[in-house]
Every structure is written in structure tokens, then in C-alpha cells.
Amino acid sequence: MQFSSKSPIQGNLKIKTRGSSRHHARLTGQVRYFTKLVTGRVVDISTSGIALDLQAPLYAAAGSKVRVECDDIGLLDGFVRWAHNGRIGIEFDRSSNASAKVASYFRFFHKDIKPVLKR
Numbered sequence: 229m230q231f232s233s234k235s236p237i238q239g240n241l242k243i244k245t246r247g248s249s250r251h252h253a254r255l256t257g258q259v260r261y262f263t264k265l266v267t268g269r270v271v272d273i274s275t276s277g278i279a280l281d282l283q284a285p286l287y288a289a290a291g292s293k294v295r296v297e298c299d300d301i302g303l304l305d306g307f308v309r310w311a312h313n314g315r316i317g318i319e320f321d322r323s324s325n326a327s328a329k330v331a332s333y334f335r336f337f338h339k340d341i342k343p344v345l346k347r
Contacts (some may be wrong), residue, residue, distance in 0.1 A: 253271075253273050254269070255269070255270040255273075255301070256270070256298070257270055257280060257297060257298035257301075258297045259280060259282065259294055259295070259316065260294060260297060260298075261286055261287075261288045261292060261294050264288045265325060266282050266285075267283050268280045268283060268316070271315065271334060273330060273333075274310040275327045275334075276320060277309065277320055277331050278296060278304065278306070278318045279314050279315060279317045279318070280296070280317070284313070284320050286316060288308045288311065288316070289308065290309060290310060291307055291308065293307055294306060294308055302329050303320075306319050306320040306321050306328055307319050309323065316317045
């Protein structure tokens with residue numbers, strides 16, 4: 229009997245992961261979902277999406293359209309990819325200029341930091 233180094237389940241999982249590299253950041257922002265506005269801290273950011281640690285619950289299902297308002301970057305439109313334990317992952321809307329705004333932020337303002345606390 230031969231064993232493969234690759235798990236048989238691993239090949240069956242067709243999970244779409246973020247294509248671009250993530251960078252840790254220390255930014256604050258607000259997520260707007262319809263009339264609800266929740267403040268949060270940016271955990272990591274890439275040119276394709278953003279993850280935030282929220283201060284209050286935001287009841288938005290995966291696929292819901294949201295807007296991130298960040299003083300350092302601007303308004304970023306996107307869709308909820310996941311939400312778990314007070315954190316939310318947002319994929320930027322490809323028809324918006326969010327990716328260009330984040331690329332500009334990386335070019336002129338971003339400084340690499342190491343996370344202070346781990347969950």
C-alpha cells in the first residue's frame with residue numbers, strides 16, 4: 229500500500245484563495261453595509277482585497293456589497309467573501325478603482341509592520 233504526500237481531501241477542495249500577496253497594516257476604517265456603519269482595524273491588505281477586525285458585529289452575508297471607508301486610502305467598494313469571529317474579508321469590486329487606490333497606497337505610504345498580537 230502506497231501513501232501519497234498529498235491529502236486526498238486537499239485535491240477535492242476547490243477553495244479560491246487571494247491571488248496577490250498580503251501585507252499587514254495598521255489602518256483604521258469603517259465598513260458600510262446599507263445604513264449600518266461599523267468601525268474596524270485593517271488586519272491585512274492586498275491589491276485584490278482587505279481583511280478587517282471589527283469593533284461591532286456586521287450582519288452581512290457572503291456576496292453582499294459593502295464599502296470600506298479608510299482615511300489613508302479612500303472609498304473601496306467590494307463584496308464580503310467571509311466573516312468569522314468579528315473579522316471580515318472583502319474582495320474588491322473589479323469594476324471599481326479600488327485596486328488602483330491600494331496600489332497607489334503601497335507605492336507612496338505603506339510601511340511594513342509586524343503584527344503585535346496574534347489570535
